[in-house]
Amino acid sequence: MNKLDKLKWELELEKGWHPCGDPCGDGDEEHNLSTVIAFIKKNKANNIEIGYVEFVHQNKRLRACNLEVKKEFRRQGVATSMYEFAEKETGLKCTPHSEQTKDAKEFWNQKNKRFGT
Numbered sequence: 001m002n003k004l005d006k007l008k009w010e011l012e013l014e015k016g017w018h019p020c021g022d023p024c025g026d027g028d029e030e031h032n033l034s035t036v037i038a039f040i041k042k043n044k045a046n047n048i049e050i051g052y053v054e055f056v057h058q059n060k061r062l063r064a065c066n067l068e069v070k071k072e073f074r075r076q077g078v079a080t081s082m083y084e085f086a087e088k089e090t091g092l093k094c095t096p097h098s099e100q101t102k103d104a105k106e107f108w109n110q111k112n113k114r115f116g117t
Helices: 078-090 102-108
Strands: 010-016 033-041 047-058 061-069 093-095
Touching (some): 078 093
């Protein structure tokens, strides 16, 4: 087991632009892409990124586009916490992408998930 596995990760939301997104209507029309990054603070100068998810704002929802969690941190709640964080920070609900991998389908079909439409 990696000794970093025992550490708690932190989350951060970054704003960006995507050509397929809608204006956000939140007073900041310069963004329509929200990226949540999960990281572990190693020390004051270094963070270790363990995952990220990108959401395009479409039809007043967050459409999940890209999700990646480092292999050694999977199945520990990292992706779920990023989705919940995105909904909390934006006030929008997450919705799945129309094209999904097997893992993505399992993620979205999990029982009692606390995010999404």
